[in-house]
Amino acid sequence: MKCSRCGAQIGNSFVKVNGMLLCDNCARSLKIDEVFRRQTDIFNQAFPSLDVFSLGSELDFSNTKIRCPRCGTSLRDIEQGGQLGCIECYNTFNESILKNILKLQGSSEYMGRKPGDRVDVELESEPVKTEVKAETKTKAEPEAKPDKDILERLKNADLGTVSDEMLEQGMKRAAEVEDYALAVRLRDELKSRGEGN
Amino acid sequence: MWYENEGNNKETVLSTKVVISRNIKGFPFPPKMSDADRENVLGMVRQASGSMGLNFVRTDELDDTAKADIFEQFFAGYQFLNNDAKTGYLRSKTEGLGVIINSTDHINIVSMVPGSDIETAYKRADELAVKFEQSMDIAYTDKFGFLTSQIQLVGTGMQLLMTLAIPGIEKTEGAIQVLQRRAEKYDWQLIPINHPDGTRENGIYVLKNVATLGITEQDLLSRAQKVQADIIKLENTCRKNICTKKKPIVEDQYYRSYALLRYARRLDIAEALTCINWLRLGQDYLDTSEADVDWQKINKLTQRVRRNYQDSGDRVTRPKDRAAARAALIREIIKGGKE
Numbered sequence: 001m002k003c004s005r006c007g008a009q010i011g012n013s014f015v016k017v018n019g020m021l022l023c024d025n026c027a028r029s030l031k032i033d034e035v036f037r038r039q040t041d042i043f044n045q046a047f048p049s050l051d052v053f054s055l056g057s058e059l060d061f062s063n064t065k066i067r068c069p070r071c072g073t074s075l076r077d078i079e080q081g082g083q084l085g086c087i088e089c090y091n092t093f094n095e096s097i098l099k100n101i102l103k104l105q106g107s108s109e110y111m112g113r114k115p116g117d118r119v120d121v122e123l124e125s126e127p128v129k130t131e132v133k134a135e136t137k138t139k140a141e142p143e144a145k146p147d148k149d150i151l152e153r154l155k156n157a158d159l160g161t162v163s164d165e166m167l168e169q170g171m172k173r174a175a176e177v178e179d180y181a182l183a184v185r186l187r188d189e190l191k192s193r194g195e196g197n
Numbered sequence: 198m199w200y201e202n203e204g205n206n207k208e209t210v211l212s213t214k215v216v217i218s219r220n221i222k223g224f225p226f227p228p229k230m231s232d233a234d235r236e237n238v239l240g241m242v243r244q245a246s247g248s249m250g251l252n253f254v255r256t257d258e259l260d261d262t263a264k265a266d267i268f269e270q271f272f273a274g275y276q277f278l279n280n281d282a283k284t285g286y287l288r289s290k291t292e293g294l295g296v297i298i299n300s301t302d303h304i305n306i307v308s309m310v311p312g313s314d315i316e317t318a319y320k321r322a323d324e325l326a327v328k329f330e331q332s333m334d335i336a337y338t339d340k341f342g343f344l345t346s347q348i349q350l351v352g353t354g355m356q357l358l359m360t361l362a363i364p365g366i367e368k369t370e371g372a373i374q375v376l377q378r379r380a381e382k383y384d385w386q387l388i389p390i391n392h393p394d395g396t397r398e399n400g401i402y403v404l405k406n407v408a409t410l411g412i413t414e415q416d417l418l419s420r421a422q423k424v425q426a427d428i429i430k431l432e433n434t435c436r437k438n439i440c441t442k443k444k445p446i447v448e449d450q451y452y453r454s455y456a457l458l459r460y461a462r463r464l465d466i467a468e469a470l471t472c473i474n475w476l477r478l479g480q481d482y483l484d485t486s487e488a489d490v491d492w493q494k495i496n497k498l499t500q501r502v503r504r505n506y507q508d509s510g511d512r513v514t515r516p517k518d519r520a521a522a523r524a525a526l527i528r529e530i531i532k533g534g535k536e
Contacts, residue, residue, distance in 0.1 A: 070225070071225045073229070082347055082348055083226070083228055083346050083348075084226060084348065085225055085229040085346075086225035086226055087222065090338070104348075104349060104407070105352070105408050105409065107408070107411025107412070108341075110340060110341055110342035110352050110410055111410070112343075112353040112355075112409075112412075112414055113353075113413075113414060114337075115335050115337045115343070116327060116330040116331040117327070118327055119323075119413075121319060121320070121323075121414055121415050122415075123315065123316045123418055123422050124419075124422070175378070178430065180372055183371070183375055184371040184372070188371070
């Protein structure tokens with residue numbers, strides 16, 4: 001048997017992590033051996049404390065003991081730099097941890113193309129410039145308003161008498177129909193109420 | 198230069214960039230690579246790129262002039278160019294298209310186009326990506342997609358960035374916040390450009406995608422187009438509102454800025470950008486017949502002045518008096534000279 005990291009022959013003493021065999025030296029240099037040593041300590045104690053048992057069962061970012069057996073990257077390294085050291089890191093740091101990190105993206109499901117596949121991406125040809133120019137040069141009013149009622153009411157209302165909910169709703173709606181002047185007025189009103197409190 | 202060419206919607210979108218990151222199986226990611234690994238990756242990528250019409254250069258062995266040339270033509274960052282680690286660059290015959298080797302990932306394909314042409318930028322980068330994937334063993338799993346050193350890119354491994362000049366939105370109170378919220382709805386981020394020296398580029402923002410998982414390439418690009426269209430529309434509305442409602446002030450600022458750019462003998466970057474922003478703001482909505490400025494000049498000025506911000510590498514040769522050199526360059530552009 002050979003060590004997966006340094007290639008040296010492995011004797012009787014070795015550590016197996018995620019299917020990789022590591023010699024004593026590599027396990028020590030990656031600080032993986034500490035976790036196993038502490039686990040044997042647990043069995044030698046008659047009444048080990050509960051927190052010792054929890055070691056390694058639930059990974060969190062503050063845990064620096066678990067390192068990638070191939071490159072030595074720890075979870076803390078990843079948390080601090082946002083960078084993984086090698087492909088093996090994706091296996092070493094279990095799914096639940098990666099999911100936490102991938103929460104940033106709102107999804108952890110890959111939906112893109114496969115390697116080497118060609119995907120014909122077609123975008124609508126959008127003459128944005130001419131549309132915008134024509135509109136801004138000729139139209140003084142914003143687009144048609146689907147929620148005409150609420151926006152019309154807010155436009156003509158004394159904002160001091162309008163509820164917070166309606167202001168918020170109106171602000172969202174105004175932003176959606178791109179009536180930014182009204183959106184800003186409503187936001188200022190909400191802001192001033194917040195400051196008043 | 199490619200970035201000075203006319204692009205769609207260049208009044209608002211200065212450039213569009215697509216970066217596709219790929220890694221080769223069997224090697225650690227660049228931050229953990231040994232010199233031998235780096236050499237191997239350089240050799241493998243060079244070999245794979247043989248039929249792609251790309252020209253290989255070792256960036257760690259380039260002199261300052263050659264680095265400046267790559268920076269000028271391809272916008273490769275000076276941080277990468279001045280990196281002493283064993284890095285490489287594949288230059289394409291197409292300006293704005295190139296491949297960075299051994300930077301954040303083994304392969305970073307960078308495609309930049311002037312203006313808002315997302316489709317062209319993507320297709321150029323993706324064509325190279327597919328060729329690399331067909332000729333090399335690329336790190337990929339069905340679960341996560343393409344594996345990258347940066348967790349936020351795992352999945353498609355693609356980042357789409359648009360550099361936007363939006364002085365109208367910036368000068369409209371609350372509009373930036375409204376826009377940021379709208380961008381977030383589509384999983385995009387609108388961020389100002391801050392520099393390590395604490396300065397900020399007035400009126401210039403970068404719009405970039407957040408999602409690389411849970412979305413197809415087609416959807417990502419379609420969303421990009423929608424967000425982009427929203428921003429262009431909003432910027433034009435804001436410019437028009439400001440120029441209509443505060444015409445005397447904006448007109449005054451427009452011509453003051455023009456005069457300063459046209460005649461000043463020394464200009465620092467922030468002042469120059471502020472002046473260019475006023476020109477950008479009023480160009481379509483004011484009577485500008487007395488100023489010898491058009492969109493091509495405004496965009497050229499913006500790009501040239503911004504490059505001063507970016508060439509901050511230690512080993513960049515700089516004119517002794519940069520403010521004077523900058524002012525001279527600006528005068529030359531406004532006069533319609535070769536620069």
